Amino acid sequence: MTQRINSQKQSPELFGKFLEFSNSLGKSAIEPGIRHLVEIRASQINSCAFCLDMHIKQATIHGERPLRLHHLVIWRESPLFTPRERAALAWTEALTQLSPHGVPDEAYEQARVQFGEKELSDLTFQIMAINAWNRLNIAFRGEPGMFDKAYGLDKAGLA
Numbered sequence: 001m002t003q004r005i006n007s008q009k010q011s012p013e014l015f016g017k018f019l020e021f022s023n024s025l026g027k028s029a030i031e032p033g034i035r036h037l038v039e040i041r042a043s044q045i046n047s048c049a050f051c052l053d054m055h056i057k058q059a060t061i062h063g064e065r066p067l068r069l070h071h072l073v074i075w076r077e078s079p080l081f082t083p084r085e086r087a088a089l090a091w092t093e094a095l096t097q098l099s100p101h102g103v104p105d106e107a108y109e110q111a112r113v114q115f116g117e118k119e120l121s122d123l124t125f126q127i128m129a130i131n132a133w134n135r136l137n138i139a140f141r142g143e144p145g146m147f148d149k150a151y152g153l154d155k156a157g158l159a
Contacts (some may be wrong), residue, residue: 028122048134050142057156087114
């Protein structure tokens, strides 16, 4: 797979603003562990190799257990996720794979039980961001691992 366009180089101002927005999510009301799970799950659904590679490495560096990463694709059947994580994953799936009828009330109600209004709003922005990054990297074929050294992801020991 060869990268088509380097969007960072071609649209530096837009890329910079979007990166600034994404980085600001690190200060949101959502804990890092859930942010990692959301980024990985959306990237799995969207088949974004670049983002999936990056976020698995980030989660590993931040202490996520390998078995939970392997179980993420089967989170509904796995006993390894908390009710809060399950609600975040269900919300991620509902917003990543929008149905013709919108977001199901069941996914919203499940999320509202686990997240306050600000948390749910912040989580939604997190999901929006990863879906946008997925689309950018899928469109222009970002190469998995190409920024490992620059982003410190080589520390994950997964290369």
